[in-house]
Amino acid sequence: MTIGRGFALALLAAGLAPASVLVAQSAAPQSAFRWTGELSQGGLIRGQAPAGTVSLTLDGQDVPLTPEAAFLIGFDRDAGPQAELVATLSDGRQMRQSLSVAPRAWRIERLDRLPKYPVPDPEFQRLRPPELEQIRAARAETTDAQGWRQPLQWPVKGRISGLFGAQRLYRGEPGSYHSGTDIAAATGTIVRAPADGVVILAADQPFTLEGHLLMLDHGQGLNSAFLHLSRIDVRPGEHVRQGQPVGAVGATGRATGPHLHWSLQWRGRKLDPLLVTGPMG
Structure with missing residues (x-):
């Protein structure tokens, strides 16, 4: 079949x-x-x-x-x-x-220069380790969520401005690839749960890179992360239903403009939201 x-x-x-x-x-x-x-x-x-x-x-x-x-x-x-x-x-x-497992031809940009990385300031170096630990701990949580059984829905609709898997090569050396799908939308646009889930992280205090970060566990090792939110409308441990408002689009953290970065993982494996969810209707 x-x-x-x-x-x-x-x-x-x-x-x-x-x-x-x-x-x-x-x-x-x-x-x-x-x-x-x-x-x-x-x-x-x-x-x-x-x-x-x-x-x-x-x-x-x-x-x-x-x-x-x-x-x-x-x-x-x-x-x-x-x-x-x-x-x-x-x-x-x-x-x-x-x-x-079928291979994919990822969008690769080849540049004949070295990457320009900003020098981390002391405040970033102080804040970043505990932020990463919170993300790691959230992904390690297991809940009774059953959203994994549902076909996923788009959390927000708009122009797709960043594709999962896209990557730059600097003089042949690979940079990190884009780990989610970016959807351009106005600040304040409602973000909805793509499937039933349990809130495993709600960063009311913006993280250095992700800004207001919300993470949902959908069960069976599947989880969603929503980055750069302008606000978060749910709390850790709260059960949410598919389509329920959970926050709003913003440009917090390291973002050049308002958009939603949506990432999906299964037991640490990074998934393509566009492939998993299907075209935006």
Whole structure:
């Protein structure tokens, strides 16, 4: 069964695809694994393990599994071409499924100069480590959120001004790539939860880079981060529903103008919000 062909074509037709998305094939009919989604770098799949599965691993790492053996898996921007799922059944048997992860052609800008990095001032060096620790601790939280089961919705609509995965090479040396999708919108534009979730971080005091930072856990290792907000309307531990207002667009932190930077991660793997969510309607 073909996964994501219609979405891939729509993405390309919209002129917004940062990469040539190769449409992958799902498990063969005789396989007991089933899934839907984009089996590609930056993609996300929702699946069902074989009946009787008591544990599941992806390349040797544990994958959260529901009582009905449903699972969620994300593929990092730099994921390799092959991965392997291993399901351990209640009788001790193991079932294996190879996954072919489609590559993406990322937008790369090559510059014949060295990057211009500002010299960090003492205040930045003092503030940044505890900010990073708060982000790390938030991503380590697990909640009972079930938003991972829902098709994600755009938190705000507007012109896409920055693509996930875009990167600059300075004299052949790679700089850091863009880890989210930027959406240009006026300051004060309402930001809505893309799926049900639990607030795991709400930085009322702006962070040095991210500004007012809001993070939501959607369950099964999937979380969202919203950067540069002008305000945050929810509090840590609060359960939010898909479409609920959670904040407003701004230009706090290191931002050149008002926009929302939305990033998605699954267990530390960085995902492409545009690929996962689909074209803006």
